[in-house]
Amino acid sequence: MKLQQLRYIVEVVNHNLNVSSTAEGLYTSQPGISKRVRMLEDELGVQIFARSGKHLTRVTSAGQEIIRIAREVLSKVDAIKAVAGEHTYPDKGSLYVATTHTQARYALPEIIKSFIDRYPRVSLHMHQGSPSQIAEAVSKGLADFAIATEALHLYDDLVMLPCYHWNRAIVVLPHHPLASKTQITIEELASYPLVTYTFGFTGRSELDIAFNHAGLKPRIIFTATDADVIKTYVRMGLGIGVIANMAVSAESDHDLVKINADILFPQSTTKIGFRRSTFLRSYMYDFLQRFAPHLTREVVDMAVSRRSNEEIESIFQKIKLPVK
Known part of the structure; x- marks a missing residue:
């Protein structure tokens, strides 16, 4: 053999x-x-x-x-190579990150830039896909880190670390009937056509759960995996957009009106996951903490030592996660 x-x-x-x-x-x-x-x-x-x-x-x-x-x-075998690399070339190697468009476009740019500035000899690769594709890529060893909101729980062999909570926003055109409101009800939202994320992407399940709890069925007429695509179709008058709050920029989206949807939908939590067998290089610890400052080496090692993700969750009960 x-x-x-x-x-x-x-x-x-x-x-x-x-x-x-x-x-x-x-x-x-x-x-x-x-x-x-x-x-x-x-x-x-x-x-x-x-x-x-x-x-x-x-x-x-x-x-x-x-x-x-x-x-x-x-x-x-890969871990053995990583150990050797850590001792011979601690600032040289590769890092493969699998994530969604929303994370890649809105949460990661400054982190990626600062990481590359610090580790110019680390080759960083980013793969975008659906949350299930992302988790599967890490589970199969095709990526080091998976960053997503959905689907990571499907893979028990991943160590999943909560990074931050995030809320949704509703975006409409300035002349839309809801544009003058600071808050709207789930019933009002259900009466208009919606443009939002494809099922299984970026916390979409929380949206469906909220409508189900209210006994309502959303009029979803268009879905996409990309928040920028969703905003494009809102601009065309296709419907109301429901997207991650972080995906709305005052500078680039000045032609849209943003309405906070905090009271309509529960917060979602973005997590970063990796295989339990992964040997974390020093620069990988650094990336984790750049993405989520509370993920210190001590906290990460403590999480890795736990047997299940339920036990890992207990570590973070006393840690207040940031909200984006």
């Missing part, structure tokens, strides 16, 4: 059992991957993948356990 074989089977799963795509991603040949996967199966005496002709169709029950352990082994 070789590490290369373990990497191959993990990457095959990461590429949805498409061996051709896996070969392209690993810059190797498709027959080479197929041959080494077969050799590993022969050595273990079990099938990792079920097949139909030359095509892989699913991961077998034995294969699921093997893949899970293979991920852990490869994660430990």
Whole structure:
């Protein structure tokens, strides 16, 4: 059994059992991957993948356990490399952050800039996607940190650290009937067409819960993953926008009227997550604290030592998170 074989089977799963795509991603040949996967199966005496002709169709029950352990082994190998790098080149390395558009556009720019200024030899990469895609990327080892509001709870193998609370805002055109109001009711909001986030993005579930509790059904006529896209369609008169408060700027959105929606919807909490097996480099601790000042090395290490995310939550009960 070789590490290369373990990497191959993990990457095959990461590429949805498409061996051709896996070969392209690993810059190797498709027959080479197929041959080494077969050799590993022969050595273990079990099938990792079920097949139909030359095509892989699913991961077998034995294969699921093997893949899970293979991920852990490869994660430990990466951790060994990280330990070596920490001692030889403490300010050199890479950092992969997976997040949503709202975080990338409104919460991270100044943090990214200050981080790059401090660590010019760290290669920083940002991947945007849906919250479930983000959490999955970190769970599979394709990213170091996941920053999102939704979906991180779906992955028990992630350490999830609460960073800040945030509220929603309603944006309308200046001539809209609601533009003169400082507060509106959920009933008023339900009477107008809404433009908001796609389900599963940026705290959208809290919006749906609020309407359900009021026994109302929102008239959602357009959804998008990007707050800037939502504001564009509000400007076109398509409907009222319901977006994160941080996504409304007095400078760039001076043609829109913002109405705070604090009393309509509960606060959402943005969290940052990483695999329990991750060896945190010094610059990674620094990134965590830049993003959320209360995430000191001591607090992060304390959270990592806890067995579950429920126990981690208890650490933050006495910490007052900022509100954005």
